[in-house]
Amino acid sequence: METARATLLAGNTDRLRRLERDLHDGTQARLVALAITLSLAEDALEPAAGPDVARLRSLLGRARGQTDDTITELRRLTRGIHPVALDGGLGEALPGLAAASPVPVAVRLDLPERPAQAVEQALYFCAAELLTNVAKHSGARSAELTVTSASDGRVRMTVRDDGVGGAACGTGTGTGAGSGTGAGSGTGLTGLAERLAAVDGVLGVDSPRGGPTVITAELPSRL
Template sequence: MAEQRRYLSVRGGEWAFAVVGLPLALLGGAYALSVLYAGTLLSLTVFGLPFVATALMGARGLGALHRQLVGRLLGEHVEAPAKLPRPAGVVAHGRVVLTDPIAWRSLLYLVLRLPLSVLGFAAAVALPLGCGWLIGFPLWGRLLEPGPWPATWLDAVSTPLGLVILSAVPGAVRGLSGANRRLARLLLGPARAQRRVRELETARATLLAQNTDQLRRLERDLHDGTQARLVALAITLSLAEDALAPGSGPDLVRLRTLVDRARGQTDDTVTELRRFTRGIHPVALDGGLSEALPGLTATSPVPVVLHLNLPERPDQVVERALYFCAAELLTNVAKHSGARSAELEASVNDGRVHLSVRDDGRGGAALGVGTGLTGLAERLAAVDGALHIDSPPGGPTVVTAELPTRL
């Protein structure tokens, strides 16, 4: 029953896109075909390249209009491509336009959108009207023709046929809407190279911000913690120096007390410095993930079953990212999942290293719900990695990190 309701449910925006989109698609298709035809004819003249460059700018504008239409009516957000650079000089600007992949892809979109729009309009308007005519065919014949109307096999077939075709209309509209969404994602968004550059720029900015925050936090901890301990140690040593040479001779009891205090302060300072350096580069990673991950799972409050298949060591940057990723995920399991057991699996295959954490908790984990997964995904993206989350309500939750072994 749920599948049937989902099949019959068509958003109002999908109907509107099929109807309103036809005039725009006809305009865009005619524009694109005219540009291709005229550009071919003018290609051997001095007007050819300027005409094509101007037409490509227009195609970019029409592509932006269609991208907005897809977003408003079909609910498909297509990321806007980067704006064209504006170099100095007419020739340089024309070269940029003529080599712009977004403009050419927009032109291709206008051509391919034309048959899809015709099919969409037929499915949303012409097909229901035709079904209405088929369903009422016996009545129309009797109303239009005076006198008795002999019953024929068409009377018996037309109504069931119209109902069958009418039941297929929602599926046809939804299918064509899905095709339009995919076409818009493929051709109206940024080119793959541009998307990659944008992702790397975002990842770099995130990494720089995180490193800056980490350095500020380390500076604050060193100032408020370690520096204060060292100052206290210096004061203790000064007092010990005073106890060595009083007017009446060394005060051995007081000197022993001060030496014991200095030893304790030194131990505390060393422990604190080790804690700081552990956050910069864990000592456990000196032996690789094969040695670091067992120690990490052993300290987890939730029992963790570990599966390792690491025939080769990734780069140190990748190992560090995976180690902190595993630590963050195990912390989330202990704090948020309510799980009784968990599994951690790490493997290397085809130049990619995969780390997944599975728990039997309550599920419902997602990016941006306060579990630190968003920041984790951003940190992985900075080293060309990705985070995948599968956490239906009720569990189980499986979070997988995937990174290249070599950067």
């Protein structure tokens, strides 16, 4: 458990360093460029013979584009800190993930109350990677996403697909839901197991060749 928490802490530290670098080298640079463009636009208003309308329009168009780029960059960065989809809880976020999947996903949620924030984030990122891998690697025609709350204070999430199966932790070669070849973080099922272990959770994989694949994440609702 201590190893899992250390792994998560190291990962979070790396993400914060990348965020700091992106803010410094990316977003900050975009804002500086925007300020310069607006200063040039102000200069274009000052000639004694009247404003240089053509130049002013060009500069304002550039400023508008730089503003749009900066907003897009900020949205990307904030999603890496806390997914906006989770603002309304898993009850809103998980159906959104399912709706975006090219493989039809049936969703069943039974969560009388919201879990702790770290638990919500772990479940959300786990569901996102599993559904991505269902679409990319399983060959499935349909999938199911179920999240239920047990009487013992634990939350269980299950992703099931009717694909070809063969997913397994640590192999990096499975083709079912959440196989090690999945996109995103690239850590596959092993990475998901480590993320869950850091919040006292466990990952179960049942994926015989030929399918179906059933992957279960179980963790406490409160830490």
